[in-house]
Amino acid sequence: MGSQLRALIHQKQQGYLNMKKLLPTSTAGSLPKPSWLAEPEKLWSPWRLEGEDLVEGKKDALRLSLQEQLHAGIDLISDGEQTRQHFVTTFIEHLEGVDFEKRETVRIRDRYDASVPSVVGAVNRPKSVFVDDAKFLRQQTSQPIKWALPGPMTMIDTLYDNHYKSREKLAWEFAKILNQEAKELEAAGVDIIQFDEPAFNVFFDEVNDWGIATLERAIEGLKCETAVHICYGYGIKANTDWKKTLGSEWRQYEESFPKLQQSKIDIISLECQNSHVPMDLIELIRGKKVMVGAIDVATNVIETADEVANTLRKALKFVDADKLYPSTNCGMAPLPRAVARGKLHALSAGAEIVRKELSA
């Protein structure tokens, strides 16, 4: 009986790997927070609780976010980024060498100005950032868990560097730190670790010079699956204005995909719903698993299941069915909760339509 039980536990732990379900659904990462935790529909939204109440509140929000994802039929569960204020800043706040009081205005992703903290000394991670949250989520569900971290290039793009005075040097330092965090997340039972690199759609020369190399440094030695999420950003005005300047065909992925195809990253997450990304660009990453964004995060209009299915069908021409992971274009943190919930349900329903077609 001992060995049977062990086998059962092992099977549960390896649930994701054994899960033969086609088209497993997931979100790119963030989901709206409850209004008692943080001001809704806002990026960098300040917390509404403090001290112990905040610690408890974040845990409750994680539980809720898990339930909403399960209820919507999402297969690969994320933390909905309920315990972080922002996908980049919160990670950096936990590091030494960055002064949050000393702020400078820089241009983020060549697109909009923001007041950002300064790197004033050697950066390092005195203790883990998200590992306790990951352990907590792991206790709550036996579903596979995906955890997002910022990528090295996107991190340096959100800072003023007055110490290394080299974007590349700072990126390598962050890659080492991310690798430490990723290894601890893996040990905590996270099945997929995702790095968010929206900056890959902007700084093409750097992507190819050292962007992908630093990303590979961040995943060094990991046994769990790894993903990189590259997108056109949250549905905020600076991003939607930028998109208007990109013309009728968005070919940005063309710059990073050939090298990513050669990289050790397992999964590539891109934005496909309502975007002008030509689907055939997916051909450039043939062989990789692809998280296909089939939910537009820049509109409150909820997709129909048929619209989602249509996007997935188009993607299937360029990615094998067993490698297609339906997802959202980007995070949904700034959306109204009911809208995000509706979009999660649409994603599941759309994936189910195509799943049935594939098994017919």
Ligand SMILES: [Zn+2]
């Ligand atoms: Zn994104």
